[in-house]
Amino acid sequence: MWLPLLCLLCLIALATLLWQGNHWRSRGLKGPFGWPLVGNMLDFALARRSYGQVYEQIYSQNPGLKYVAFYRLFNEPAILVRDQExxxxxxxxxxxxxxxxxxVHVDPRRDVLASHNPFIASGDRWRILRADLVALFTPSRLRQxxxxxxxxxxxLRAQIPLKLEGFEAKDLATRFTLQVVASVVFGLDAHCLDREEECPNRWLQWLAPLFQPSSKWSWLETVSLLHSPRLGWIIGHRYVPLQMQRWFRDLVAGRSGGDNLLQWLAESKRTLTKDELAGHATTLLLEGYETSAMLLAFxxxxxxxxxxVQRRxxxxxxEVAQRHDGQLMDTAALSQLRYAEAALLEALRLHPAMQALQKRCTKSFRLPAQKSGCESxxxxxxxxxxxxVLVLPVQAIHLDPDMWPEPKQFRPERFLQQPQMGCRFLGFGAGARMCPGMRLGLLQTKAALAxxxxxxxxxxxxxxxxxxEVEVSPLTFLTASKRGIWLRLERRSTQ
Ligand code: HEM
Structure with missing residues (x-):
């Protein structure tokens, strides 16, 4: 008696799953069929490709379309936008x-501090929180x-003699950016570039691995963050682990003035609550080091x-050092390093920190009709x-030969000659949500490069x-290399 009932239930479940994979067809749209559970992201589900690589494939397989209706993980109907306009x-x-x-899915009860991140916040709250941070990155503040x-x-310079034989670039870059952000945000010396490298240190032990594929949870965390709040709840995912939240609160409580971002926030016109101050400190730390470190390594x-390119x-x-008495570390000299900045932007084009921007529709609207490429x-x-969800496939756009001839070639000149990028370059996003820390990110990476x-x-x-090619990890939200980036330094013979 139970067996037929069980079979019937299985059939209903299967039919429901298959029906979900027909969401777009039922609306008269052509597009790939969505498989139960994995939708069109099987390779991501099997950790064979990163989410950006999967979107790149959907993008390049549909050349005639302005947008592609497809299914994300768990068969969630989504739209991948291809058209620049x-x-x-x-x-x-x-x-x-x-x-x-x-x-992105972050539970504000479990992740109190992360919920203050403008990237995660929405509506009026986003507007207010973002305005607090934007005020920290004016040109005069940046000079400070x-x-x-x-x-x-x-x-960093003192580390160079140790790097002649070989080093892992992301490790060195993370030590540098952590050293910078600890100082910029809190006015603290994080001891990340000390000679006694093995000395235990929370900055290195807790923060350095946070966005790396080293943890066995990385993939589940990425899926929770991008696709499933339910999974996040089951595994108890926190964007900022609890012990780290406590530590950040202690750091904020123990701050002692000085010329740093936290102090400027505390002095700002809007009076911030304790949670807001700790939330902003968390945002500035987490957003401040990882993306810049990855860019420096790449x-x-x-x-x-x-x-x-290196010769140039x-x-x-x-040339710039000659004009500034051999000194590159001042605002004027750094701002004249235009080719260095172009090299950074070009590296970000090839290796965007966020392989796609993913936006959620909050008010229903219409997308224009489109021609189906193959069948006119x-x-x-x-x-x-x-x-x-609307997927804006950054990596796919950055590697589209129609927008970037010979897209895999590293040519900083592209960024010297073309100030008008439109939405062809989305390394920092664009528009009202564009990265507010872009100038700090470029300043610290350019200074390190010099x-x-x-x-x-x-x-x-x-x-x-x-x-x-460097292999990109399929497990992480921010781009990370699978096996590290191994380099060495050599003293220049002629100058
Ligand atoms: C090279 C370094 C960096 C890269 C590549 C980068 C990239 C990005 C990208 C792609 C976004 C998403 C933009 C969008 O949704 O349209 C973003 C947002 C954001 N970034 Fe950065 N970022 C960098 C450095 C920084 C730094 C140094 C800070 C602050 C210390 C920062 C703070 C933020 C914040 C707060 C947001 C959220 C903005 C919002 O949603 O309103 N970033 N960043």
Missing amino acids: LLRHILVGSHFVDCAENA TLPHVVSACQL VLYELARNEE LHQELD ETESALQVDVGT TLLQDHCVLLADRDQDQV
């Missing part, structure tokens, strides 16, 4: 208000942060593989329902690596 409407134009939320960056560069890697960079470093058939306009390369060349640790 549409991207502009969504990020900076009339549709920004219709999908102003980032599609320079001494923190310069002190970290002095410690630009060193690309320079090591591209001798001619050295030439610029020499006009489809009607698409009503986007509240809750639908420090490391003023008197040295960077080379691949292993010559054979030249042919091999």
Whole structure:
């Protein structure tokens, strides 16, 4: 008696799952069929490809379309936007208000501090929290942060003799950016670049591995963050682990004035609650080190593989140093390092920290009709329902040969000649939610680059690596390399 009932229930469950995979077809839209549970993200579900690589494949397989209706994990209907004009409407134009939320799942009760991050907040709360942070990155405030960056560069320079034989670039870069952000945000010396490297230190032990694929939970955490609040609840996922939340609160409570971001926040016109202050400190720390460290590691890697680009960079470093009495660490000299900045942007194009921006529709709107590329058939306009995720595939756009000829080549010149990027370059996002810390990110990475390369060349640790691309981890939300980036430094012979 139970068996037929069980079979019937299984059939109903299967039919429901298959029906869900037909969501878009039932609306008259052509698109890939969504498989139960994995939708069109099987390779991501099996940890064979990163989410950005899966979106890149969907993007390149549908060349004629303005947008592709597909299914994310758990068969969630989503729209991948391909068209530049549409991207502009969504990020900076009339549709920004219709999908102003980032599609990330963070439980504000479990993650009190992370919920203050503008990236995670929405509505009026986002506006207020973002305004607090934007005020910290004006050009004059940025000038005031320079001494923190310069002190970290002095410690970085002292590390160079130890790096001649070989080093893992992301490790060194993370030590540097942690040293910078601890100082910029709190005015603290984090001792991340001390000679006694093995000395235990929370900055290195807790923060350095946070966004790395080293933890066995990495994939589940990424899925919880991007796809499933329910899974997040089951595994008790916290964007900021509890012990770290306590530590950040202690650091904020123990702050002692000085010229740093936290102090400026405490003195700001709007009176901040304790939670808001600790929340902002958390945002500034977490957003401040990892993305910049990854960028620094990738630009060193690309320079090591591209001798001619490195030669041109050295030439610029020499010329600017000559104009500034050999001194590169001041605002004027750093701002003249235009080729270095272009190299950083080009490295970010090839290796974007966020492989896709994912926005959630908060107010229903219509996408224009589009021609189906292969069958030259006009489809009607698409009503986007509240809750639908719109994927803006940053990595796919950055590697699209129609927008970037020979897209895999590392050519900083692209960023010298083309000030108008539109939505072709989304390394920092665009529009009202664009990264507010961009200038600090570029300042610290550029200063580190100048420090490391003023008197040295960077080379691949292993010559054979030249042919091999860095493998991106399929497990993490922020781009991370699977096996590390191994390089070495060599003193420059001619200057
Ligand atoms: C090279 C370094 C960096 C990269 C590549 C980067 C990249 C990004 C990207 C792609 C976004 C999403 C933009 C969007 O949703 O349209 C973002 C948002 C954000 N970034 Fe950065 N970032 C960097 C450095 C920093 C730094 C140094 C800080 C602060 C200390 C920071 C703070 C933030 C914040 C608060 C947001 C959320 C903004 C909002 O939603 O309103 N970032 N960043």
